[in-house]
Amino acid sequence: MANRTDPxxxxxxxxxxxxxxxxxxxxxIYQNTYWKEQCFGLTAETLVDKAMELDHLGGTYxxxxxxxxxxxxxxxxxxxxxxxxIVVEFIKxxxxxxxxxxxxxxxxxxxxxxxxxRYLEPLYNDYRKLRLKLSEGKFCLTHVDEVIDExxxxxxxxxxxxxxxxxxxxxxxxxxxxxxxxALEDDFEEEEEKEEEEQAxxxxxxxxxxxxxxxxxxxxxxxxxxxxxxxxxxDRDYERDYGRGxxxxxxxxxxxxxxxxxxxxxxxxxxxxxxxxxxxxxxxYGRERERERDREGRERERRDRERGRRRSRSRSRSRDRRxxxxxxxxxxxxxxxxxxxxxxxxxxxxxxxxxxxxxxxxKEKKSDGTDHPDPEIAEANRLRAxxxxxxxx
Amino acid sequence: xxxxxxxxxxxxxxxxxxxxxxxxxxxxxxxxAQTGTRADKIRIQKWYNVYKDHITLKDYEIHDGMGLxxxxx
Numbered sequence: 001m002a003n004r005t006d007p008x009x010x011x012x013x014x015x016x017x018x019x020x021x022x023x024x025x026x027x028x029i030y031q032n033t034y035w036k037e038q039c040f041g042l043t044a045e046t047l048v049d050k051a052m053e054l055d056h057l058g059g060t061y062x063x064x065x066x067x068x069x070x071x072x073x074x075x076x077x078x079x080x081x082x083x084x085x086i087v088v089e090f091i092k093x094x095x096x097x098x099x100x101x102x103x104x105x106x107x108x109x110x111x112x113x114x115x116x117x118r119y120l121e122p123l124y125n126d127y128r129k130l131r132l133k134l135s136e137g138k139f140c141l142t143h144v145d146e147v148i149d150e151x152x153x154x155x156x157x158x159x160x161x162x163x164x165x166x167x168x169x170x171x172x173x174x175x176x177x178x179x180x181x182x183a184l185e186d187d188f189e190e191e192e193e194k195e196e197e198e199q200a201x202x203x204x205x206x207x208x209x210x211x212x213x214x215x216x217x218x219x220x221x222x223x224x225x226x227x228x229x230x231x232x233x234x235d236r237d238y239e240r241d242y243g244r245g246x247x248x249x250x251x252x253x254x255x256x257x258x259x260x261x262x263x264x265x266x267x268x269x270x271x272x273x274x275x276x277x278x279x280x281x282x283x284x285y286g287r288e289r290e291r292e293r294d295r296e297g298r299e300r301e302r303r304d305r306e307r308g309r310r311r312s313r314s315r316s317r318s319r320d321r322r323x324x325x326x327x328x329x330x331x332x333x334x335x336x337x338x339x340x341x342x343x344x345x346x347x348x349x350x351x352x353x354x355x356x357x358x359x360x361x362x363k364e365k366k367s368d369g370t371d372h373p374d375p376e377i378a379e380a381n382r383l384r385a386x387x388x389x390x391x392x393x
Numbered sequence: 394x395x396x397x398x399x400x401x402x403x404x405x406x407x408x409x410x411x412x413x414x415x416x417x418x419x420x421x422x423x424x425x426a427q428t429g430t431r432a433d434k435i436r437i438q439k440w441y442n443v444y445k446d447h448i449t450l451k452d453y454e455i456h457d458g459m460g461l462x463x464x465x466x
Contacts, residue, residue: 024465065466135433380410387422392394393412
């Protein structure tokens, strides 16, 4: 009788809320002494007191799969179904971290998708330590933000199967959520500004470097590019405050121009010419001219090479990033050593990069046994490989 | 390579191919892949002996074609 759900309670995800915890586990909790003694006749208020006494998280432990008090309280909450305001209070409370995690877990089980993201994501900023009971019965250390990450990304936690939530970008695409603003974004912006300052010395090479950044056309890159563009517009405010002035304006204009005329080579070249002229006016004229000559020659070679490369190679994301990184390295090296012949290096790397990859793939296939003549055994070996086991003998 | 039969007497009967130096934990993973339950929910028994995860099939003297009982925890 004490185990029946409150008759006034709504059904969650189309079922009796207690059914979110599966049958065997539920029976284990009903037979548990903590449930029988402490969780009898609990209401929302007295539940808070019990929650404050919690000192560890966990699922079931031991050979007989004994549930933790955390699980018992979760099932109690499912049984009495507190209001959303109460759950939000649990989450917002700062003092008791286990109460917070209890509220977050309950919200993850019962809340709608937007609610889940909206209330759980601020908890990413909570770095406090938590005690987690493992299935062997030992304790281990974890943190609040780790637990929240597990709740949002995995679909199984503390021995309870979590209801499915859509991925964040799906919701962003539908317009139900705003793109995520991380608390670390301000730190990243500062770092980026510092980087840009250093590279402002070689801002012509910076051109092509940033251009590679923006050239990607895949949708994921699009999203990143949008985010970077947003960050740039936010940069504008920062820069106004710091009064870095004309150089920064020029960079920004250059970026904006570049983005607009992305597809046209000629326009990009025109921009670069224009900027180079502008730079020449500002900087030390003699020094600039010396470097200019070297740089122009190199630029032209690199431009031709990139154009050719872009057309011939298929664009895979990792390879692009590697290209970019390589070009970064090239930039920095070239700055110090002026007279290295640039043509050889990227092509060499391109060819050697492909070969080790192919060799590795071949080796993996052979040791896996997935190319066994008997199809059943090949299938079994494939399954074993996916689980991380050695092939059948 | 041996083939073990696991039966839960409620309708699930599963034949699993494995090596004799696989542990019970590995066997549970293979069974989970075939039945769809989670590996940590499975309990493999023989009469009242619950088989432990870290011991190999060879040490438990599980031979080819032998039947084991499948329970859930």
